[in-house]
Amino acid sequence: MSSRAALLSLEQARRQLLASIAPLTDTEMVSLASALDRVAAADIAASIPVPPWDNAAMDGYALRRADLEQTPTLPVSQRVAAGMQPDPLQPGTAARIFTGAPVPDHADTVVMQENCEQQNGQVTVVQLPERGENIRRQGSDISAGSKLIEKGQRLGPFQLGLLASTGIDQVPVVAKPKVALLMTGDELVEPGLTLTPGKIFNSNQYVIQALCQRMGIDVVASDHVVDSLDATVSALSQAAEKANVIITMGGVSAGEEDHVKDAVSREGELLLWKLAIKPGKPFAFGRFADSHFFGLPGNPVSAVVTLLLLVRPALLKLMGAAETDWPERWVEAGFSRDQVSDREEYLRVSLKSTPEGDVVQPFSRQSSGVLSSLGQSDGLAVIPKGNKVKKGDRLRFLAFNAIF
Numbered sequence: 082m083s084s085r086a087a088l089l090s091l092e093q094a095r096r097q098l099l100a101s102i103a104p105l106t107d108t109e110m111v112s113l114a115s116a117l118d119r120v121a122a123a124d125i126a127a128s129i130p131v132p133p134w135d136n137a138a139m140d141g142y143a144l145r146r147a148d149l150e151q152t153p154t155l156p157v158s159q160r161v162a163a164g165m166q167p168d169p170l171q172p173g174t175a176a177r178i179f180t181g182a183p184v185p186d187h188a189d190t191v192v193m194q195e196n197c198e199q200q201n202g203q204v205t206v207v208q209l210p211e212r213g214e215n216i217r218r219q220g221s222d223i224s225a226g227s228k229l230i231e232k233g234q235r236l237g238p239f240q241l242g243l244l245a246s247t248g249i250d251q252v253p254v255v256a257k258p259k260v261a262l263l264m265t266g267d268e269l270v271e272p273g274l275t276l277t278p279g280k281i282f283n284s285n286q287y288v289i290q291a292l293c294q295r296m297g298i299d300v301v302a303s304d305h306v307v308d309s310l311d312a313t314v315s316a317l318s319q320a321a322e323k324a325n326v327i328i329t330m331g332g333v334s335a336g337e338e339d340h341v342k343d344a345v346s347r348e349g350e351l352l353l354w355k356l357a358i359k360p361g362k363p364f365a366f367g368r369f370a371d372s373h374f375f376g377l378p379g380n381p382v383s384a385v386v387t388l389l390l391l392v393r394p395a396l397l398k399l400m401g402a403a404e405t406d407w408p409e410r411w412v413e414a415g416f417s418r419d420q421v422s423d424r425e426e427y428l429r430v431s432l433k434s435t436p437e438g439d440v441v442q443p444f445s446r447q448s449s450g451v452l453s454s455l456g457q458s459d460g461l462a463v464i465p466k467g468n469k470v471k472k473g474d475r476l477r478f479l480a481f482n483a484i485f
């Protein structure tokens with residue numbers, strides 16, 4: 082793969098990469114408590130309606146609305162709290178009832194207690210209700226047999242609640258990819274140790290590992306690799322035994338200290354290298370033994386941007402997710418820029434919502450080594466290759482909080 086070949090666009094690369102990845106075929110049953118962020122391996126339907134029976138939406142009195150045509154005062158014939166099974170309502174009486182309690186048969190209305198006066202076992206309704214008021218109908222949330230979850234849907238907090246509300250406690254999910262991280266570079270020192278001359282702390286591992294965890298993926302191994310071809314091949318081989326996805330960081334550009342793509346070419350298959358994006362140009366993708374290989378550039382911002390734009394959709398596809406896109410929206414540029422790039426640029430920007438719309442401003446330092454630019458930004462604004470920016474231009478915007 083020549084370094085002079087025309088660079089692929091992000092879209093071309095993403096299509097190629099996704100086309101060469103198939104979802105994992107293994108599935109497992111997991112309990113609801115451990116199903117967060119997993120992907121459903123099958124459609125799941127409700128076996129019961131929710132609510133399972135008509136119930137009171139207010140503390141008050143259950144009655145037949147027609148009885149109030151004769152008299153506003155009715156004897157209270159029973160007391161129904163949540164969790165009880167009521168008797169059918171005797172004609173011409175009211176039932177004391179509490180929020181969530183089943184409405185007795187023959188009652189068609191619940192009057193909230195603020196609109197009633199109770200004395201000596203009788204209730205007087207002081208404000209006439211509409212028939213049917215304050216009753217939550219059986220199945221009004223979910224009808225029996227309806228589809229709760231589709232195959233390929235990621236299970237978030239609301240989906241887990243929905244499953245629990247129908248009594249489901251075990252969910253079929255697609256197996257999780259196992260990810261191994263390899264940090265390359267003789268300069269790396271672990272946080273907590275002493276920094277000696279020429280060294281820097283390894284920060285990439287912690288960002289990338291946390292981003293994987295936020296996706297619900299296990300990082301099963303992480304290792305340092307020194308800058309040598311043999312060490313890189315051997316580290317990749319060991320990683321491939323433990324994981325079905327290997328993510329390397331650094332050592333993937335053009336210098337003679339960069340061994341990752343040579344190691345992958347020698348023992349595996351390098352399918353893609355170098356993209357027309359900034360930051361992130363030297364991103365690489367391929368296979369090593371039976372594992373997918375993703376080579377992130379070492380610069381901290383380049384590593385994050387390529388992980389989010391390229392590796393995240395691939396991991397989601399492996400996890401069986403039907404939706405792998407980073408949702409984007411259009412915003413207005415609150416700045417002008419004459420500088421143009423021969424790569425599509427992903428600027429770290431902050432977002433301000435105004436009555437006229439969403440406006441973005443770029444972080445002052447856009448170098449791919451400036452990690453603080455990420456923490457102080459709301460997302461990435463996309464500047465097409467070769468374009469200047471004029472204040473007021475519409476830009477595509479990828480919000481960090483749309484994906485984690």
Ligand SMILES: Nc1nc2c(c(=O)[nH]1)N[C@H]1C(S)=C(S)[C@@H](COP(=O)(O)OP(=O)(O)OC[C@H]3O[C@@H](n4cnc5c(N)ncnc54)[C@H](O)[C@@H]3O)O[C@H]1N2
Pocket residue numbers: 264265266268269281282283284285286330331332333334335336339360361362363377378379380381383449450
């Ligand atoms: N002659 C060329 N040089 C470079 C090119 C090029 O096309 N031709 N591309 C540049 C671009 S763009 C990028 S991005 C970088 C990426 O290079 P590598 O992926 O080979 O990364 P390294 O050289 O190993 O490291 C780059 C930078 O990042 C720091 N780093 C590495 N690992 C970590 C870590 N775990 N935690 C924190 N920081 C890390 C490393 O010390 C370097 O400063 O290449 C350009 N060069």
Ligand code: MOO
Pocket residue numbers: 358359360361362363378380382383449450
């Ligand atoms: O791609 Mo590099 O990430 O431009 O610094």
